[in-house]
Amino acid sequence: MTYTEKHFETAIQIGLSACLGGDRVRFDKGHKRSNFCMDEFVNHVEYVKFCPEVAIGMPIPRNTIRQVRYGDVIRVCRPDGSGDVGPKLTEYGERIAKTKAKELSGFVFCAKSPSCGMERVKVYNDTGTGASAEGIGAFAEQIMKHNPLLPCEENGRLNDMHLRENFVMRVYVYKSWQELIRKSVSKKVLTDFHAQHKYLLMSHNYGAYRTLGRLLAEGDANECEALAQDYISGLMQALKKPASRKGQANTLAHLQGYFKNDISQVEKAEMVEAINEYRKGLVPLNVPLTLLKHHLRVHPKAYLQQQVYFNPYPSDLKLRFAI
Numbered sequence: 001m002t003y004t005e006k007h008f009e010t011a012i013q014i015g016l017s018a019c020l021g022g023d024r025v026r027f028d029k030g031h032k033r034s035n036f037c038m039d040e041f042v043n044h045v046e047y048v049k050f051c052p053e054v055a056i057g058m059p060i061p062r063n064t065i066r067q068v069r070y071g072d073v074i075r076v077c078r079p080d081g082s083g084d085v086g087p088k089l090t091e092y093g094e095r096i097a098k099t100k101a102k103e104l105s106g107f108v109f110c111a112k113s114p115s116c117g118m119e120r121v122k123v124y125n126d127t128g129t130g131a132s133a134e135g136i137g138a139f140a141e142q143i144m145k146h147n148p149l150l151p152c153e154e155n156g157r158l159n160d161m162h163l164r165e166n167f168v169m170r171v172y173v174y175k176s177w178q179e180l181i182r183k184s185v186s187k188k189v190l191t192d193f194h195a196q197h198k199y200l201l202m203s204h205n206y207g208a209y210r211t212l213g214r215l216l217a218e219g220d221a222n223e224c225e226a227l228a229q230d231y232i233s234g235l236m237q238a239l240k241k242p243a244s245r246k247g248q249a250n251t252l253a254h255l256q257g258y259f260k261n262d263i264s265q266v267e268k269a270e271m272v273e274a275i276n277e278y279r280k281g282l283v284p285l286n287v288p289l290t291l292l293k294h295h296l297r298v299h300p301k302a303y304l305q306q307q308v309y310f311n312p313y314p315s316d317l318k319l320r321f322a323i
Ligand code: SF4
Pocket: 017, 018, 019, 020, 025, 026, 027, 050, 051, 052, 053, 054, 110, 113, 115, 116
């Protein structure tokens, strides 16, 4: 199975902090255009842009705001403590989180912003003399709180190719799930979905693969909606951490076993060498995978052909050349 936008009935919609899309909505009339979002990922998804500060009526340009701690309360205000827009940002974030965000398959937030930052936002003390990176943007916090399964990332973190690959992969899995549960869900539908994601999940977390398989096997067929919720929560959680080189190499070795009666000794040795070189960090994932895909084309196997692992997102994003 290949996950590309063509696989889906509707476009993949991604929420985006508007300044990352190149909109001049920042306090200084500037933007923070994300090259990855706007030059590469844009070819596969539709963006739904949000600038929460402008949406609550703040002008462009405007005074800077920051998060400031006053006892147990964090204000989103000017450096002198005046003009707290925290409640308005929270209210707007909650409204979007409960409506438009339900249609999204991912969200890219602008890092460090007191409104949009996903994590490690600076929170100043009320004397303005120190700051800790403990905050979450007031808008981003609501989006994530009400949509805990939604894949979310920040522009800075997306420069790390492992985090980028992981985010894109989760977007495609989540979109696939969203379309699946729009139709009727049965235990068979869930089990088939799990089977298609077997090796993708195994490369991230072998224990989760087994636990989720057991969950579906033992789950009550009359309580499919609850079962589906438990399943997708476990799956998205397990996929959140990028797969380690060891996890990928073990998965590749497992997949290689399917061809033990099909390929020659020379081809086997070539495959083992490619996996070992990948394991040692000498070649990217794409090298052993291309070999495996070649053997799958020559010796088709229905169970493997349905595996999302082989093509979890469009190849022109070149993510498997970089991890
Ligand atoms: S970080 Fe968020 S609030 Fe700030 S300019 Fe960008 S979109 Fe607007």
